[in-house]
Amino acid sequence: MGLTVSYRLALPEGRSPLEVLERIRRLALDLPVGGVTEMQHFAGAQCDIDVVGPADPWHWPLITALGVPVEVPPPDVRSYFFDTDTLRGHMVPAVEMHVFSVDPGAECGSALFGLARYAVPVTELYSGQGDPPPVTPAGGWAWRGFCKTQYASNVSEAHFLRCHLSLIALLERAREVGCLTRAGDDGRFWESRDVPRLLRELRQMNAFVAAGVMALGSIPGLKPVGQAPVERHPDWGAMPGAAAYAQQVGALPEILRRLIGRDAEERPQ
Numbered sequence: 174m175g176l177t178v179s180y181r182l183a184l185p186e187g188r189s190p191l192e193v194l195e196r197i198r199r200l201a202l203d204l205p206v207g208g209v210t211e212m213q214h215f216a217g218a219q220c221d222i223d224v225v226g227p228a229d230p231w232h233w234p235l236i237t238a239l240g241v242p243v244e245v246p247p248p249d250v251r252s253y254f255f256d257t258d259t260l261r262g263h264m265v266p267a268v269e270m271h272v273f274s275v276d277p278g279a280e281c282g283s284a285l286f287g288l289a290r291y292a293v294p295v296t297e298l299y300s301g302q303g304d305p306p307p308v309t310p311a312g313g314w315a316w317r318g319f320c321k322t323q324y325a326s327n328v329s330e331a332h333f334l335r336c337h338l339s340l341i342a343l344l345e346r347a348r349e350v351g352c353l354t355r356a357g358d359d360g361r362f363w364e365s366r367d368v369p370r371l372l373r374e375l376r377q378m379n380a381f382v383a384a385g386v387m388a389l390g391s392i393p394g395l396k397p398v399g400q401a402p403v404e405r406h407p408d409w410g411a412m413p414g415a416a417a418y419a420q421q422v423g424a425l426p427e428i429l430r431r432l433i434g435r436d437a438e439e440r441p442q
Contacts, residue, residue: 175321175322175323175324175359175378175382175402176321176322176323176358176359176360176374176375176378177282177319177320177321177322177323177358177359178284178319178320178322178337178340178341178344178356178357178358178363179317179318179319179320179355179356179357179358180317180318180319180344180347180353180355180356180357181307181315181316181317181318181353181354181355181356182286182287182288182315182316182317182318182347182352182353182354183288183307183309183313183314183315183316183352183354184288184313184314184315184352185351185352188351188352190271190288190290190314191212191214191271193288193350193351193352194212194271194272194273194286194287194288195212196346196350197286197343197346197347197350198212198273198286200342200343200346201273201275201286201339201343204339204342204343205278205335205339206275206276206277206278206336206339207276207277207278207279207281208275208276209273209274209275209276210273210274210275211273212271212272212273213231213234213271213272213273214269214270214271215231215235215267215269215270215272216268216269216270217268217269220235220238220266220267220268220269220270220289221235221266222235222236222239222266231272233285234270234272234274234285234287235266235267235270237285237287237316237317237318238266238267238270238272238287238289238316239264239265239266239267240264240265240266240267240289240291240295240296240297240309241263241264241265241295241296241297241298242264242265242293242294242295243293243294243295243296243308244293244294264298265291265292265293265295267289267290267291268290268291268292269289269290270287270288270289270290271287271288272285272286272287272288272289272316273285273286273287274286275320275339275340275343277320277322277325277335277336277337277339277340278325278328278332278335278336278339279325279328279332280324280325280326280327280328280332280402280405281320281321281322281324281325281333281336282319282320282321282322282324283320284318284319284320284340284343285316285318286316286318286343286347287316287318288314288315288316288352289314289315289316290312290313290314291309291311291312291313292311292312293311294308294309294310294311295308295309296308296309297317307354320340322336322337322340322358323375323378323379323382323402324402324403324405324406325337326375326379326406327402327403327405327406327407330372330375333375334368334371334372337358337360337362337371338362341358341362341363344356344363359374359378360374360375361374376413376414377414379403379406379408379412379414380412380413380414380415380417380418381415381418382401382403383403383406383409383412383415384412384415384416384418384419385418386401386403386404387415387419388419
C-alpha cells in the first residue's frame with residue numbers, strides 16, 4: 174500500500190528495444206536521482222525464475238516480466254492472495270528482455286524500465302476491476318512497471334517531489350520515443366500536473382496508512398515481520414489526519430483474521 178506511479182510500455186513497430194530504452198536511460202542519468210544501473214540483457218534460461226534464484230539481484234525484474242498466456246484463463250487473483258507459488262504457476266517467463274533500474278532516492282522504491290519478448294501471446298493478471306489488460310502478441314515486446322514513491326516523504330516532502338517528478342519526467346521521455354502505452358499515479362499528478370494536489374494526496378495517504386498500521390498493531394498475538402515504512406516518517410505517532418481514518422480502518426483487524434482463516438480452510442491438507 175502506498176502512493177505509486179505505474180506505467181506500461183510497448184515497442185513501436187520497426188524500432189529496436191535497446192535503442193528505445195537507452196533514450197530513456199540517458200535522461201535518467203541527467204536527473205537528480207540516487208542511481209541508474211547499466212542496461213541488462215537476458216535471454217533463454219536467463220529469464221526463468223526457476224533457474225535464476227532469489228539471491229540474484231535481477232530476480233525481481235524476471236518476476237516482473239512474467240506473463241499470463243492468453244490461452245490459459247487468468248485465475249481469480251483474490252483466490253491466490255496468500256499463495257504466490259500457485260499464482261506464478263499460471264505464468265510464463267519472457268524469452269528475452271532488456272531492462273535497467275532507476276533508484277529515485279532514499280526511502281523511495283526503485284523503478285524498472287524494460288521491454289520483454291514472449292514466445293506466446295500474453296496478458297496480465299486481471300482483478301476484474303477496470304479495463305482488461307492489453308494482449309502482447311507472440312514475438313511482441315512489452316513491459317509493466319510501478320514505483321512506490323510515498324515513503325520518500327520520510328525524508329521530506331521536497332525529497333518526495335524530487336523523486337516523484339523525476340519518474341514523471343522519465344515517463345514523458347517514454348511517451349516522446351513512442352513506447353508509453355499507459356501511465357498514472359495515485360497522486361493524480363500525471364493527469365493534473367498539480368503539485369499542491371499531489372502533496373494533499375500524499376498527506377492523506379500517509380494518514381490512511383498510519384491509521385491502518387496502528388489498527389493492525391492492535392491485533393493480539395500478531396507479530397510484525399518488520400517496521401512499516403510509514404513508521405519512519407518524522408510525524409509517526411502524531412500523523413496529521415490519521416485520527417480521521419481510524420473509523421474506516423477499525424474493521425481491518427477482523428477482516429484480516431477472516432481472510433487468514435478462510436485461506437487456511439481452503440488450502441489442501
